[in-house]
Amino acid sequence: MAQILIIEDEKSIQRMIEYDLKQIGYNVDSELDGFEGYKKASSGKYDVIILDLMLPNMNGMDICKKLRSEEVSSYIIMLTAIDDEYNVVQGFEVGADDYVTKPFSPRELTARIKAGLRGRNVDKKTDVLKYNDITIFQSSYEVVKGKIIVDLTLKEFELLVFLVINKGKVLSREQLLTNLWGFTYDGDSRIVDVHIFKLREKLDPQADYIKTVRGVGYKII
Amino acid sequence: MAQILIIEDEKSIQRMIEYDLKQIGYNVDSELDGFEGYKKASSGKYDVIILDLMLPNMNGMDICKKLRSEEVSSYIIMLTAIDDEYNVVQGFEVGADDYVTKPFSPRELTARIKAGLRGRNVDKKTDVLKYNDITIFQSSYEVVKGKIIVDLTLKEFELLVFLVINKGKVLSREQLLTNLWGFTYDGDSRIVDVHIFKLREKLDPQADYIKTVRGVGYKII
DNA sequence: GAGAAAATTAACAGAAAATTAACATAATAG
DNA sequence: CTATTATGTTAATTTTCTGTTAATTTTCTC
Numbered sequence: 001m002a003q004i005l006i007i008e009d010e011k012s013i014q015r016m017i018e019y020d021l022k023q024i025g026y027n028v029d030s031e032l033d034g035f036e037g038y039k040k041a042s043s044g045k046y047d048v049i050i051l052d053l054m055l056p057n058m059n060g061m062d063i064c065k066k067l068r069s070e071e072v073s074s075y076i077i078m079l080t081a082i083d084d085e086y087n088v089v090q091g092f093e094v095g096a097d098d099y100v101t102k103p104f105s106p107r108e109l110t111a112r113i114k115a116g117l118r119g120r121n122v123d124k125k126t127d128v129l130k131y132n133d134i135t136i137f138q139s140s141y142e143v144v145k146g147k148i149i150v151d152l153t154l155k156e157f158e159l160l161v162f163l164v165i166n167k168g169k170v171l172s173r174e175q176l177l178t179n180l181w182g183f184t185y186d187g188d189s190r191i192v193d194v195h196i197f198k199l200r201e202k203l204d205p206q207a208d209y210i211k212t213v214r215g216v217g218y219k220i221i
Numbered sequence: 222m223a224q225i226l227i228i229e230d231e232k233s234i235q236r237m238i239e240y241d242l243k244q245i246g247y248n249v250d251s252e253l254d255g256f257e258g259y260k261k262a263s264s265g266k267y268d269v270i271i272l273d274l275m276l277p278n279m280n281g282m283d284i285c286k287k288l289r290s291e292e293v294s295s296y297i298i299m300l301t302a303i304d305d306e307y308n309v310v311q312g313f314e315v316g317a318d319d320y321v322t323k324p325f326s327p328r329e330l331t332a333r334i335k336a337g338l339r340g341r342n343v344d345k346k347t348d349v350l351k352y353n354d355i356t357i358f359q360s361s362y363e364v365v366k367g368k369i370i371v372d373l374t375l376k377e378f379e380l381l382v383f384l385v386i387n388k389g390k391v392l393s394r395e396q397l398l399t400n401l402w403g404f405t406y407d408g409d410s411r412i413v414d415v416h417i418f419k420l421r422e423k424l425d426p427q428a429d430y431i432k433t434v435r436g437v438g439y440k441i442i
Numbered sequence: 443g444a445g446a447a448a449a450t451t452a453a454c455a456g457a458a459a460a461t462t463a464a465c466a467t468a469a470t471a472g
Numbered sequence: 473c474t475a476t477t478a479t480g481t482t483a484a485t486t487t488t489c490t491g492t493t494a495a496t497t498t499t500c501t502c
Contacts, residue, residue, distance in 0.1 A: 085326040092332035095339075098319065105306040111313035118316075153448055169360045190490090191450060197491065213362045214458065214489065215375035374459055411479090412461060418480065435469065435478065 002117055006030045007037030007063070008052040008079065013102070017050060020106045021113070034058030041067055046074045048113050051096075053080040053087070061094050068095035075116035077109075131164045131220065134203065145203060155180070156199050159192075163210065163220040172217035192218075223338055224266055227251045228258030228284070229273040229300065234323070238271060241327045242334070255279030262288055265349045267295045269334050272317075274301040274308070282315050289316035292349050292358075296337035298330075352385045352441065355424065366424060376401070377420050380413075384431065384441040393438035413439075 004021055008014040009032045021028045029046075031037035034055035041049050041063065049067075053060035064076055076098075078091045083101040091099045098112055129136040135144045141157055143150045152160065158180050163171065173189035181191075196218055200210055211219050225242055229235040230253045242249045250267075252258035255276035262270050262284065270288075274281035285297055296319075299312045304322040312320045319333055350357040356365045362378060364371045373381065379401050384392065394410040402412075417439055421431055432440050 085329055088326070088329045089332045092336045097336050097339075099333075105309070107306055108309045111310045112320075115313045115318050118318075155449070168358075170362045188451065190452090193490065194450075194492090197493095200491095212490070213375075216362060219361060376460070409462070411463095414479065415461075415481085418482095421480095433479070 002047040003027045004048045005046040006050045038063045048075045050077050065094040170213045170216050170219040223268040224248045225269045226267040227271045259284045265293045269296045271298050286315040391434045391437050391440040
């Protein structure tokens with residue numbers, strides 16, 4: 001599930017937001033201090049960051065600017081009591097994705113969070129993936145087809161997961177290499193083919209889940 | 222530059238927004254009527270759609286819902302006079318990416334547009350192209366005509382995409398060669414003809430989507 | 443450190459697509 | 473109306489890409 005960080009020093013507001021979001025099922029972390037919040041956010045692991053502007057030790061604008069300079073791509077929603085055009089524009093300029101003024105309705109905030117998550121396609125961090133009669137348990141690295149456990153090697157498993165997450169999209173060998181092997185890899189891109197072959201063989205010799213798009217790459221449909 | 226569509230029946234507001242956005246350098250189209258606006262938006266060619274809620278013939282909520290059901294992935298900003306929690310939440314539920322209530326500051330709107338453009342991957346904007354009864358899914362490299370999937374080779378696919386993006390414009394063989402084959406290519410420019418022929422054959426032997434402009438090149442209308 | 447498993451490289455055959463070439467047909471200038 | 477040129481169409485050829493297998497290297501396990 002989506003990871004959300006709340007950086008807000010007004011405890012009443014922080015608790016309210018946290019409660020609502022946990023109800024929906026998000027994983028929520030909270031931080032009252034600006035600098036501590038920045039350090040957490042800097043990890044890059046959050047899908048959404050709810051960021052108050054006036055904070056002790058480090059203010060929201062600076063946090064946002066710093067995070068963006070570090071290429072943190074979390075969806076940042078700024079939160080403030082000041083409804084001032086200058087601030088709003090500045091907020092977006094330092095890299096915020098949305099800007100909400102207090103008082104706001106909790107439902108509006110959650111709606112905006114959902115919209116942010118939807119736009120970025122990050123809500124797919126679920127443990128169990130399903131694709132046709134195939135079920136993938138990410139935490140246990142198990143794949144079940146029908147009722148039979150399919151033995152996949154690590155690379156085959158990673159490849160399958162990546163294909164399923166990007167279901168429908170054609171993925172080039174380069175995309176697969178950078179995402180599954182790491183940028184540094186500069187070997188032959190034909191490795192991908194071999195793993196695709198083995199995956200097809202293990203999943204189902206008949207059905208062709210995995211389609212080849214000649215000249216481009218592979219996709220699962 | 223980014224393509225923006227404004228669907229708004231209040232002329233004063235529409236003009237103001239259009240003026241501001243053109244100043245920045247965006248390509249702006251405007252539509253006063255709901256249904257006409259929907260039809261334009263449905264093309265999928267806009268990066269951002271600014272959508273009023275109360276419109277003649279088709280309301281903003283319905284437009285938004287319909288567009289999302291058609292996989293149009295433009296960044297949709299809803300615009301309304303009603304600052305009502307229920308509406309905001311509903312707006313996000315039908316697929317809006319942002320929601321702004323009137324009166325709003327023009328600078329805030331442009332800031333929100335920029336944030337929307339920034340947040341999305343630029344390649345998303347043109348993922349789904351539509352042309353008559355043909356739908357092109359660029360990320361999956363699929364072409365659907367009516368309800369039938371048309372099997373195209375890579376070159377045919379690229380050619381179709383390029384023609385549709387430059388709909389109406391006549392493209393010379395040289396233009397097509399440099400854009401689809403790369404500058405270095407110095408073979409016979411008649412290759413284009415063969416691919417055009419095959420494309421016509423596969424898309425529809427009857428209808429002539431692709432027009433020949435003798436002495437110049439080809440265009441799709 | 444030996445043995446097993448997995449990952450990678452290499453090689454080749456077959457299939458698909460791109461390109462060339464050749465001829466047929468249609469459009470246009472004179 | 474004819475000669476010329478541009479385009480349509482088909483077939484043949486060449487090139488490229490992928491599937492597949494086997495051999496080699498690396499990693500892991502005991």
